[in-house]
Amino acid sequence: MSVQDVIERIAASYSVSSQKALAEALDVPANNISSWIQRDSVPYKAVVKCALDTGADLHWLVNGEFANAKLADKPQPKGKALYDEILSTGGRPVLRRILDAYGFQMQKDLGDLLDISSGTISTWVRREFFPGDVVVTCALDTGVSLNWLATGKGEMYPAPAPAVESEAVLSIPKFRLESGELKEAGNWALDCSLAPSSTEGLNFIEGLNAAWLVDTSAQKIGNGRWFISIDDALDVFDVVRLPGGKVRLTNNAVDFECGVTEIAPFGVVVFTLEKHV
Template sequence: MSNFESNAQEVIKRLFSAYGVTTQRALAEALNVPSNNVSAWSQRNSVPSSAIIKCVLDTGVDLQWLVNGELAKANYKRGAELLSGESLLNEITSNGGKAVLRRIMDAYEFTLQKQLCELLGISSGTVSTWIRRNYFPGDVVVACALETGVDLQWLALGKGKQHIETDKLSANHSIPRRNLIAGSLQEAGLWEINLNFISQTLVEPVFISSSNYAWVVDMNIGEISNGRWLMGIDGKYDVYDIALLPGRKISVTNKGTNFTCGAEEVKIAGKVVFTMDYNF
């Protein structure tokens, strides 16, 4: 299993953000690891799963956001009895063996260890070693929580409920922000918004701002239809109104453009669900 290689630098940045610290020493103290560990993770491009799990259970940030940068930094409702700091780390690493294996099996709804081995591409001997040594398979725990959506506290510690109610996107939420500058989408942190006024369910909302307009775009919608879309043309992005035409053609319109082209000639990035017009 991977220790979150290939995106380790981004994971470390989100660990800083989750704990609200600015130095590697402060992050190491929050995670109860030696002060040089964080720089070593950066050099190896690998973040250990124990740090991922501890951060989520310590701070309540969204696991999907912490590992993949997806969705927003949302807190879920946690039990008041949850430990923290060194005691939490000790409990995580001591909850191995047969108990955590049973919860992993339940999360995947497997009845046979063979099913789990086939899914993970590991041998039955590896699973037997987990049981014999009371080993905590941290990478498997994180991957299982990401894939199945079960609560990480329940999966890692056996506390709370298997499925926990998360803060819905319709409540106060921080969503990713991008600035649209000369056809390029540039990272611009997070944007606080209450999405109660939007009736539809948003899967991957992003706030996009230009010099004259701003939009809330659901980046999870890619099947083109009539409406307003964030769209790329020859690598340059802008927001356009699209009307479907016969023969897989589309009519494309915005404030300064009006043309017809094939649907395959453009890149759909997401559907606009809300538009704001700046009045200067």
């Protein structure tokens, strides 16, 4: 552990550049910071206080490794307030974050990588300058959060986009209707928002010019669109119940009446997808 590096990370977390400002943030006498450097030791309570005050990860504060580190999210200023905040974090705090993002220990390593002279980097520290072009380059180069590099706030690595919950998609059997018979055709992904309250017995059946979501758990035939088996051949019909135990079956090819006992329901159609090309 480099005491100088630990102090710089604490300062970066507080977004301060001077030892005096850091001492004020830690609520210690101004000469304590230089004493820590001379003794090559930082009181652990100072590190803990920084973590509690800023949300900085203890692991990162102590050794600079931040695979799981983040800083506490706070309301983000906008416009000029944000611009002023970014400029106020120039100099050593932003340099410290850049070095840690690249995993460098020395300013020379950063200079060699970006072909920037050591004098230029030292000028950033001396003048508390915010090197915006280097910050953007570092964010693109390392994947570290631009918000964290620029302000010291937020997560060091952007949070991944939330994955689509598997519960939102239902995989159901898919079939092709060929000459009155169903042929297995894998599975079909159904958005659960389109599914009925009961998903048991759902099948997706694809025909020549249309496809249907079919609930095979429904077996008591009634008015509506149904898959019907007639003499062991399946087809889709619009069904109307008639008195005397009869039904009227209609589709693009036929329109006829028969007894309800003369047909076998395969399932009720939940919705129809039609092809127009």
